[in-house]
Amino acid sequence: MNFLSYLINGISLGSVYAIIALGYTMVYGIAKMLNFAHGDVIMVGCYVTFLTMSRQGWHPLPAVLLSMVVCTALGITIEKIAYKPLRRAIPLAVLITAIGVSYFLQNAALLIFGADTKSFTSVVTLPALKLADGALTISGTTIVTVVACIVIMVALSLFIKKTKAGQAMLAVSEDKDAAQLMGVNVNATISLTFAIGSGLAAIAGVLFCSAYPTLTPYTGSMPGIKAFTAAVFGGIGSIPGALIGGILLGIIEILGRAYISSQLSDAIVFAVLIIVLLVKPTGILGKKMQEKV
Amino acid sequence: MKKLNLKSMKKQTREQLFTYTVIIVVYIVVQLLIAAGSMSSLMQGLLVPMCTYSIVAIGLNLCVGYLGELSIGHAGFMCVGAFTGALCTKLLEGTITNKVLLLICALLVGTVVAALFGFLIGIPVLRLKGDYLAIVTLAFGEIIKNIINVLYIAKDTDGFHFAITNGNAIKLSDEGMWLINGAKGISRIPHLSSFTAGIILILVSLFVVYNLVNSRSGRAIMAIRDNRIAAESVGINITKFKLMAFTISAAIAGAGGVLYAHNLSTVTATPANFGYNMSIMILVFVVLGGMGNFRGSIIAAALLTLLPEVLRELKDYRMLIYAIVLIAMMLFNWAPKCIEWRQKIVTRLKKNTGKGAA
Incomplete structure (x- = not known):
């Protein structure tokens, strides 16, 4: 029974990773x-939700919606200011800029909100589900997280397959220049991608903080890196890959924490990343990229 | 052709000598200031950290500027160097009483072990490129930190005791001594680092990297950075040279770590010491000083260590300023509009000086 409850916790954490990994x-x-x-x-x-919900007493739903709007705007702004001018620059320059932006957000949050840990109240008010005569408890947060993850995955897959904007995304990811020649607005498509990714990040953040209710300016960086690991694990660029990678990674982390050592759980997750990259650098569902000379 | 080559070689040697001279002059001036008592103890306390950061920045610059691969795990190598160096000192403390000799031993051990880690990690990791390499080095840094935090080593009359995650499992006799006490790290490290040692270490690191980048191997490394496929097709052994640069880079970071550890009485593997933030800080030094410019790294490390202490009001904003420096430098160097603007300025300046001369 213990194992089963660990497994469920793992799937719940994995769902959060999967949503972040999508971005x-x-x-x-x-x-x-x-x-x-x-x-x-x-x-x-998370901070936006925390401030509106816990400080201003908003209902969770508008609070989460507001945080989605803020994150979407933030994502687009970051893309416009920091990444867009570097579209033709060497990858190293773009990577350093991205690290700079990450560092900027962390330290700006540190100055604005302070370094103290805020205790986040769960946005989910659903009662816990008791199974097998109370031997197995599934919290409301877990249920909502898993359901949200599935809904987002399905909606996103449909969006990409059925809408024009989604098809444009596919085209741009395939070949930016060819897509432009076909009349796809590349800049708008990239902005849209950042907007969707950041909006989803807000949801993921709220779900993560509902399960692990401590909020500091550094809350995001570790799940962020782990979610990237999940994206690589599942095959970068693939939406089902993000789901599979995220859930597997969540299960590995929780089981590792339970059965090996709680202090080493991060090390285990990163060891998984290194092994995956060495054995199958394209991930589980990734496509092999040919290198052009 | 040959003559031209000779000339350029001489220029490189001249530049090297110039750098060494400037560093030595700075050293003498600082020593004079200390002797004259016109340097506050606060500033004196910053001298060793300044040297440490300069050394690690030199190491990272070799990796970022010459190999063209971003490592955000150099704090991990620093951590390895710091812990093995301090461990070595603790073990040899009773046998060797000469402080200089003790520090040299620690430096040797720390550097060699960090190099070994760099080599072992480099073998699999350097097959990756760009973003993947960066994230794996980051992962590696976190793993090192995690493992050291659960590592317990102690010594007593029965010999050595090891434990992982469970420090209570070790029962020590009375005269026993903890070497690494899990998250509490290594304590009571003798204070061996000094500004002199730091300067000598900077000179040695500079000597190593300058000679590397000006050698045949160095040119091979730069060729790989500029065009991997072209380099491979002229017969350069990519793995070998990448590994070489990465290992040396790790070794230098390790040496910096040893210096860092012997400046503190207790060294712990906390995020503040050897975490992501430290790696980023070193990266800021490298980027601000100019990728591929070792002198720049030292100047940037020295300035950015001193500035927040001198301008106390800015202390809270230090990290924020680092972040803005990173973004601004990249935009300034790579954004098309900035490049255009820079060219405009340059042509205008040239015109002006041209007129002045005429």
Whole structure:
């Protein structure tokens, strides 16, 4: 029974990773860059929800919606100011800029909100589900997290397959220049990708903080890096890959924490990343990229 | 052709000598200031950290500027160097009484072990490129920190005791001594670092990297950075040279770590010491000083360590300023509009000086 409850916790954490990983994987697929600041957008989303909900007493729903709006705007702004001018620059320059943005958000939050830990109240008020005569308890947060993850995955897949904007995204990720020649507005598509990724980050952040209710300016960076690991694990650029990678990573982390050592759980997750990259650098569902000479 | 080569070689040697001279002059001036008593103890306390950061920045610059690969795990190598160096000192403390000799031993051990880690990690990791390499080095830094935090080593009359995650498992006899006490790290490290040692270490690191980048191997490393496929097709062994640069870079970071540890009485593997933030700070020094410019790294490290202490009001904003420096430098160097603007300025300046001369 213990194992089962660990497994469920793992799936719940994995669902959060999967939602964050979506942001990484979409941006990586289209802009071919690792958006280091994604994790910190999550943190900003959490602070917005925290301030409106716990301080102003808002209902959770408008609070989460507001944080989504703020994060979306933030994502677009970051893209416009920091990444867009570097579209033709060497990858190293883009990577350093992304690290700079991440660092900027963390330290700006540190100055604005302070370094003290805020205790986040869960946005989910659903009662816990008791199964097998109370031997197995599934918290409301877990249920909402898993459901949200599935809904987001399905909606995003449909969006990409069925809408014009989604098809434009696919085209840009395939070949930016060819897409432009076909009349796709590349800049708008990239902005849209950042907007969707950042909006999802807000949801992921709120769900993460509902499960682990401590909020500091550094809250976002670790889940962010782990979610990137999940995206790589599942195959970067692939939406089902993000789901599979996220959930597997969540399960590995929780089981590692339970059965090996709680202090080593991060090390285990990162060891998984290194092994995956060495054995199958394209991830589980990734496509192999040919290198052009 | 040959003559031209000779000339350029001489220029490089001249530049090297110039750098060494400037560093030595700075050293003498600082020593004179200390002797004259016109340097506050606060400033004196900053001298060793300044040297440490300069050394690690030199190491990272080799990796970022010459190899063209971003490592955000150099704090991990620093951590390895710091812990093995301090461990070595603790073990040899009773046997060797000469402080200089003790520090040299620690430096050797710390550097060699950090190099070994760099080598072992480099073998698999350097097959990756760009973003992947960066994230794996980051992951590696976190793993090192995690493992050291759960590592317990102690010594007593029965010999050595090791434990992982469970420090209570070790039962020590009375005269036993903790070497690494998990998250509490290594304590009571003798204070061996000094400004002199730091300057000598900077000179040695500079000597190593200058000779590397001006050698045949160095040119091979730069060729790989500029065009990997072209380099491979002219027969350069990519793995070998990448590994070489990465290992040396890690070794230098390790040496910096040893210096860092012996300036503190207790060294712990906390995020503040050897975490992501430290790696980023070193990266800021490298980027601000100019990627591929070792002199720049030292100047940037020295300035950015001194500035927040001198301008106390700015202390809270230090990290924020680092972040803005990173973004602004990249935009300034790479954004098309900035490049255009820079060219405009340059042509205008040239015109003006041209008129002045005529």
